[in-house]
Structures are given as structure tokens and as C-alpha cells.
Amino acid sequence: MISDLLALLWAPFLMCLVLTGIHAYLGVHVLAREVVFVDIALAQIAALGATAAFLFGYELYTWESYGAGLAATVAGALVLALTRSRERRVSQEAVIGVVYAASAAGAVLLSDRAAHGVEHIRAMLVGSLLTVSGEDVVKVAILYAVVGALHVACRRPFFLISTNPHRAYAEGWRVRLWDFVFYASFGVVVTSSVRIAGVLLVFSYLIVPALASILIGGSIPTRLMVGWAFGTVVSILGVTASAAIDLPTGATIVCVFGLSLVVLWAIAVRLRRA
Numbered sequence: 001m002i003s004d005l006l007a008l009l010w011a012p013f014l015m016c017l018v019l020t021g022i023h024a025y026l027g028v029h030v031l032a033r034e035v036v037f038v039d040i041a042l043a044q045i046a047a048l049g050a051t052a053a054f055l056f057g058y059e060l061y062t063w064e065s066y067g068a069g070l071a072a073t074v075a076g077a078l079v080l081a082l083t084r085s086r087e088r089r090v091s092q093e094a095v096i097g098v099v100y101a102a103s104a105a106g107a108v109l110l111s112d113r114a115a116h117g118v119e120h121i122r123a124m125l126v127g128s129l130l131t132v133s134g135e136d137v138v139k140v141a142i143l144y145a146v147v148g149a150l151h152v153a154c155r156r157p158f159f160l161i162s163t164n165p166h167r168a169y170a171e172g173w174r175v176r177l178w179d180f181v182f183y184a185s186f187g188v189v190v191t192s193s194v195r196i197a198g199v200l201l202v203f204s205y206l207i208v209p210a211l212a213s214i215l216i217g218g219s220i221p222t223r224l225m226v227g228w229a230f231g232t233v234v235s236i237l238g239v240t241a242s243a244a245i246d247l248p249t250g251a252t253i254v255c256v257f258g259l260s261l262v263v264l265w266a267i268a269v270r271l272r273r274a
Contacts, residue, residue, distance in 0.1 A: 012129050013239045014137045019205045020231030022144040027210030032162040039206045041100040043199050045076040046191040048107045073187030081180035129197045201250045208257040215268045
């Protein structure tokens with residue numbers, strides 16, 4: 001029976017590996033920029049756009065809905081880029097909180113006017129990891145590979161702005177423009193991932209591997225390797241546990257992420273004391 005369940009879960013497992021690849025990398029930037037909740041804010045903005053499309057009769061898993069969510073996310077990326085200032089008078093996390101609250105309220109108002117609006121919002125938040133197919137994995141992998149190629153080409157300004165924004169300003173980089181490019185590409189990933197895995201699982205893939213890499217320490221390449229390895233191991237454990245105990249896959253992986261991080265933290269503390 002377990003073998004049959006694992007056979008059904010191979011596509012969701014491969015999708016988890018794809019999510020690990022892009023989100024563990026983006027998580028390094030997010031923690032360096034101290035904008036931990038930008039993922040949830042952009043996800044909520046995407047939900048707002050998709051809800052607007054739903055109000056006009058477009059179902060969640062259509063190109064029209066995806067396009068509306070992506071357009072809203074790009075607009076949110078523009079807001080986040082414009083709120084960047086050389087002297088940080090107000091924390092950008094506060095701005096992200098306002099953006100999240102406003103977009104969440106807007107989605108509630110729109111869903112109130114649409115038939116089955118609540119179910120639509122729930123689908124955006126929970127995702128549909130178990131329904132993905134091999135074709136879905138290939139499409140998402142290609143999209144994220146394009147985003148990854150963009151980040152490789154722009155790695156110098158992206159990492160400089162994430163780790164040392166004052167130096168970026170001093171060297172004459174157009175920080176707001178590069179911020180917009182970063183957040184827009186981030187929004188493409190979030191808009192796609194949330195439709196598949198839901199907000200909680202996407203947030204876990206974004207933050208927890210990056211936190212694990214900080215516990216281990218080392219250079220940026222080392223942290224990326226640690227994050228990818230950690231996310232892969234947790235994906236294997238989570239999918240296997242979900243199949244063995246017959247639990248919801250997404251929620252199981254999120255719980256395994258939390259438990260694994262606690263175990264890794266305990267090991268790191270013990271090693272440092274030793």
C-alpha cells in the first residue's frame with residue numbers, strides 16, 4: 001500500500017525538489033534583506049489579482065487568473081522597490097505588513113462579491129500539491145530555470161544590495177531599479193508556487209532552509225549548498241511520512257521542516273559548546 005502511495009506521490013516529490021531549488025536560494029536574499037514576510041505579502045497580492053479575475057468569471061487554474069495574479073504581484077514589487085530609501089527611516093517590514101493587510105482586505109471584499117469566493121481564497125492559500133503531474137513539474141522547472149538564469153546574470157547587484165546596500169549606493173548602483181527587478185522575479189516565483197503548494201509550504205521552503213544554512217554558517221555558496229541539501233532531505237522525509245501515515249502532504253512537510261530545524265539547532269549548539 002505504501003509503495004502505491006509513493007508511486008502516486010512521485011510528481012509532488014519532484015515538485016518539492018523544484019521548490020527547494022529556487023526558494024532556498026531566494027531565502028538567502030530575504031534573510032539578508034530582513035524582509036522575512038515579503039513572501040506572504042506577495043502571495044496575498046497574487047491572491048488579490050486572481051480573486052479579481054475570479055470575479056470576472058475566470059477560474060483559478062486558468063491563464064487569465066495567473067496573468068491577473070502576476071500583474072498584481074509586479075505592481076506590488078514596484079511598491080516595494082519605491083519604498084526603498086538610502087536612509088531607512090521606516091523598516092521595510094512595516095511597509096510589507098501594510099501591503100499585506102491592504103491586499104488581504106481587498107481580496108476579502110472582492111470574494112464577498114463572487115460566488116464561492118471563500119473557496120477560491122482557500123484554494124489560493126492551501127494550494128494543490130497532490131494534483132500536480134509530471135507535465136506540471138517540467139513547466140514549473142523551466143520557468144524557475146529562467147528566473148534562476150536571470151539571477152545568475154544579475155548576481156552582483158542582487159547580492160550587493162541584499163548584503164551591503166550602503167556600498168551599493170556608494171558605488172552608484174540604481175538600487176530601486178534593481179530592487180524592482182529582484183522583487184518582480186520573486187513575484188513570478190511566488191505567484192507560481194502558491195498556486196501549487198499554498199502559502200505555508202512556500203513560506204517554509206523559502207525561510208527554513210535559509211535559517212538552517214545560517215546555523216551551519218560559511219560563505220554564500222556554502223549556505224546555498226546547505227539550504228538545498230536541507231530542503232531535499234526534508235522533502236524526502238515529509239513525502240515518505242505523508243505516505244506512511246496517510247497525512248496531508250503539504251502540512252506534513254511543513255511540520256517536518258519545523259522539527260528538522262529544531263533538531264539541527266540543538267546539534268549546532270551542542271557542537272559549539274563542545
